[in-house]
Amino acid sequence: MDIGKFISKExxxxxxxxxxxxxxSQLQRLVPQWCNFxxxxxxxxGKALFLRCRNDKEIIQELWSKNINISSSxxxxxxxxxxTYLALAHRCSCNMIKESLNVRGGYILHLxxxxxxxxxxxxxxxxxxxxxVLDNIKLPSESAKKIIPxxxxxxxxxxxxxxxxxxxxxxxxxxxEDVFPGRPDFICHYHFLRDIGKDLFGKENDIIRxxxxxxxxQGLLRKKAAQLKKIIDHNPGLDSSLxxxxxSGKIEEWALEKTPVVAAYLLxxxxxxxxxxxxxxxxxxxxxxxxxxxxxHTLYVGCGTLQKIYLRANRRDNKPFAKICHxxxxxxxxxxxxxxxxxxxxxxxxxxKFRDTMRIADPGQNRGLNDDGEDTDIKTIETExxxxxxxxxxxxxFLKNKEYxxxxxxxxxxxxxxxxxxxxxxxxxxxxxxxxQRTNNILxxxxxxxxxxxxxxxxxxxxxxxxxxxxxxxxxxKNLENQEYQHIILNGKATLEERFAEIDDKIVRQELKKSQExxxxxxxxxxxxxxxxxxPQTLVQLFISQKN
Numbered sequence: 001m002d003i004g005k006f007i008s009k010e011x012x013x014x015x016x017x018x019x020x021x022x023x024x025s026q027l028q029r030l031v032p033q034w035c036n037f038x039x040x041x042x043x044x045x046g047k048a049l050f051l052r053c054r055n056d057k058e059i060i061q062e063l064w065s066k067n068i069n070i071s072s073s074x075x076x077x078x079x080x081x082x083x084t085y086l087a088l089a090h091r092c093s094c095n096m097i098k099e100s101l102n103v104r105g106g107y108i109l110h111l112x113x114x115x116x117x118x119x120x121x122x123x124x125x126x127x128x129x130x131x132x133v134l135d136n137i138k139l140p141s142e143s144a145k146k147i148i149p150x151x152x153x154x155x156x157x158x159x160x161x162x163x164x165x166x167x168x169x170x171x172x173x174x175x176x177e178d179v180f181p182g183r184p185d186f187i188c189h190y191h192f193l194r195d196i197g198k199d200l201f202g203k204e205n206d207i208i209r210x211x212x213x214x215x216x217x218q219g220l221l222r223k224k225a226a227q228l229k230k231i232i233d234h235n236p237g238l239d240s241s242l243x244x245x246x247x248s249g250k251i252e253e254w255a256l257e258k259t260p261v262v263a264a265y266l267l268x269x270x271x272x273x274x275x276x277x278x279x280x281x282x283x284x285x286x287x288x289x290x291x292x293x294x295x296x297h298t299l300y301v302g303c304g305t306l307q308k309i310y311l312r313a314n315r316r317d318n319k320p321f322a323k324i325c326h327x328x329x330x331x332x333x334x335x336x337x338x339x340x341x342x343x344x345x346x347x348x349x350x351x352x353k354f355r356d357t358m359r360i361a362d363p364g365q366n367r368g369l370n371d372d373g374e375d376t377d378i379k380t381i382e383t384e385x386x387x388x389x390x391x392x393x394x395x396x397x398f399l400k401n402k403e404y405x406x407x408x409x410x411x412x413x414x415x416x417x418x419x420x421x422x423x424x425x426x427x428x429x430x431x432x433x434x435x436x437q438r439t440n441n442i443l444x445x446x447x448x449x450x451x452x453x454x455x456x457x458x459x460x461x462x463x464x465x466x467x468x469x470x471x472x473x474x475x476x477x478k479n480l481e482n483q484e485y486q487h488i489i490l491n492g493k494a495t496l497e498e499r500f501a502e503i504d505d506k507i508v509r510q511e512l513k514k515s516q517e518x519x520x521x522x523x524x525x526x527x528x529x530x531x532x533x534x535x536p537q538t539l540v541q542l543f544i545s546q547k548n
Contacts, residue, residue, distance in 0.1 A: 001040050004067025009313045029498070032505040037078060039497040039528075041068055045075055046082025050477040054305055080471055082390060085472035085500040089489045094157045096488045097132065097239035104129055105425030107155070108436050109161035109180075111172060112443040113142055123147070124475050126446065128165060128437050133479050134158060134445075138472040147175035155179055162423050162437045167191040168414070175312050187417045188440035189360050194504065197284025197351050200403050208289045211337040217296065218275070220327050221268050228265040228320060231258070238262050257309045264320035267302060271295040285361045286294075293331075300328040344523055347403065351390065354407075357381070357388045360438065380421040385411065387497075450475060469513055 013022040031038045048054040057073040063070050064533050070078075085112050090097075097539070102106040113121040121139045129135060138144045162186040168191055169426035176185055182285050212218070218223025241255040242262045251259055274295035274389065308319035355361060359376045363492065389411055398404045411418075420436045479485040493499040529535060 001038070001044065001063070001066045001068060005069070012029070021518065025322070028502045032500075035081075035505070036510075037068075037070070037074070039500050040086070041070075042082050042500065043496045044084070045070075045078040046477065047480070049075070049079050050082075050474070051480060060107065071295070080512060080515070081508060083471045083474050083477065084488075084508050084515075085503055086476050087471075087494075088507060088511065089491075089499055090473070090476055090502050093489045094490065096491075097134070097485075098158050100484065100488060101127060101132075102430075106162040107134075107158065109134075109164045110437075110440055110443045111164065111176070112440055113139070113168040113172075114447040122447075122470065122472065122475070123150065123447070124443065125151075125486075126443055130482070130484070131442065132482060132485050133475050134474045136374040138473050142169050142171040143171065144171045144174035144178065145452055147171055148178055151175055151179040154370055161418065161423060164438055165440050167440055168195055171287065172216070174468060184420065184423065184536065185437070186420045186436055187414055189358055189418065190439045190441060192410075192414060193355060194282075194284065196407055199410070200351055201284065201344045201347040202345070205283065205287065207288060207340040208293055208337060208344065211334055211340070212289060212331070213294065213333045215334070217293075217328070217331045218272065219273060221324075223273070224324065224327060225268045227264055228261055228268070231261050232265060233264055242266065250313065256318055257312060257314075258307070258408075260318050260320050263306065264324055271299045272284050277364050278415060279361075281361050281363075282541055286364070287344070287348065287354070289343055290341060293337065295501075296328055300325060300332050302326075338507055346397075350404065350407075354385075354388055357384045378419050378421065380529075385418075446475070449478070 008024075008027060010027055011022050012024075014020070015022070029039075032042075044063070045059060048059045054062070056075050057524070058071070059075055060070060110128050111123070112124045113123035115121045121141055121142055122136065122138055123142075124136045125134045126132065135150070135157070137150045139150075160180060160183055163186060164176055164180060165186050165188060166176065168187050173187075176183075235258050238255060238258050239262060241252055242259060245251045245255070247261070253412050271292070273290045274292040276290045278288060280286070301326045303321040307318040307325065309318070311317060359381055389408060392398055392404060393410060395404075398408075420438075422433045423436070424431055424433055479489075491502075492495070493502070532538065
């Protein structure tokens with residue numbers, strides 16, 4: 001990047017005795033063999049894409065100002081080279097990373113995977129203490145058979161972890177038991193509570209969602225709101241008049257006729273906003289369909305009351321309220337819907353009591369998925385869960401409802417994996433106490449950051465194609481934000497450029513070729529044929545002509 005494009009003439013010396021060839025070490029430190037771009041450009045592209053979340057167009061403009069002319073396809077290729085170089089440097093540094101982890105007293109292995117649509121599962125393991133990504137792999141599914149070899153590789157590179165934290169996936173749990181038998185193994189409190197809630201009132205939530213969709217009430221209310229908005233737009237000052245009236249407690253004389261229109265419009269917006277209510281935790285912590293239904297019920301009662309109050313002694317003014325009641329009546333009178341809502345509310349009371357006991361996903365904190373739970377002594381939580389369990393067992397509704405019985409079964413089944421005592425480890429400075437994190441949110445946030453970065457670059461919300469094309473070791477880039485990790489993989493060099501120059505570029509090309517072969521399961525010529533609309537008929541004709 002210092003001088004832009006240049007042409008070099010290299011003199012290669014050959015030993016007359018042994019035949020060994022000596023090329024320019026200075027040139028090798030600048031540019032990989034058979035590559036048109038220097039290590040500095042590779043590193044610049046990698047950091048711009050993965051750390052600064054720049055898109056191709058922005059990177060092209062930035063490099064143009066540094067005398068580098070580059071295309072989008074070249075940026076994509078250099079990004080893969082950057083990840084490959086980093087992955088090779090990481091593997092070469094495994095022993096040093098392991099020593100760094102041991103100095104802290106070991107590592108807490110957090111294990112999780114992400115996928116979207118038909119994409120493969122991108123699985124990562126991360127140390128919960130240093131927050132360093134240790135290894136990654138792309139798998140077709142989260143089966144134990146696929147995960148076991150991956151965990152065996154982690155064990156070989158870094159040794160046994162002090163403890164493991166993961167979700168309740170059957171494949172992950174089975175693989176962990178196989179590879180790390182006897183190690184302290186804990187499930188994420190957030191995932192555990194989420195699964196409890198889904199089992200407890202997921203059925204009622206589905207009924208409410210389907211019934212609301214069948215009635216099409218959301219679309220009907222939006223259409224009515226659009227009609228009312230047109231009236232408001234043709235009467236300037238109505239909206240601000242209602243705001244003023246709500247503050248003063250008195251409606252201005254000139255606005256009496258149209259105030260019901262503004263009020264009806266505002267009430268519809270309030271009801272529709274119920275579908276967006278929540279604290280960012282997702283279902284079952286947030287229940288947007290139930291909240292929406294409850295607001296529809298409140299809207300129906302409110303409009304029924306308002307249509308009987310005449311501001312000008314003219315009942316025609318209150319037609320908007322009457323029409324809203326007419327739209328809502330089939331939904332409100334739906335027995336299936338109201339029954340499901342009542343059952344769900346009862347179960348939510350039990351779930352929220354357990355949620356408070358577990359001290360996590362507090363609706364008053366608004367932390368969303370960044371919530372790691374209250375910093376409470378684990379023994380205190382365990383004692384309170386025992387009290388909750390005793391309370392639920394002796395409630396009258398327990399024996400009548402299988403969902404509550406299953407809830408107790410789940411608590412009993414995972415009891416040993418829920419409450420992690422502090423772990424005492426030996427370090428060069430003496431004994432140290434480590435408390436495993438209560439949640440696996442450290443990896444959840446990690447995956448969200450990766451996806452957010454790609455969405456920012458691409459401008460699209462769909463990640464399926466991105467995850468298919470992404471190299472498995474791409475998450476290692478996040479480690480570059482950790483100064484200690486950078487120091488380890490640089491291995492005495494001042495910059496990543498210098499470190500990458502030490503790596504045999506033949507190995508890099510082999511790794512890139514291998515990753516391409518792994519991702520391209522269907523041969524290109526076959527892919528073109530699959531796109532043919534009349535492929536079956538074409539094949540039939542081929543077989544018939546051959547037979548004849």
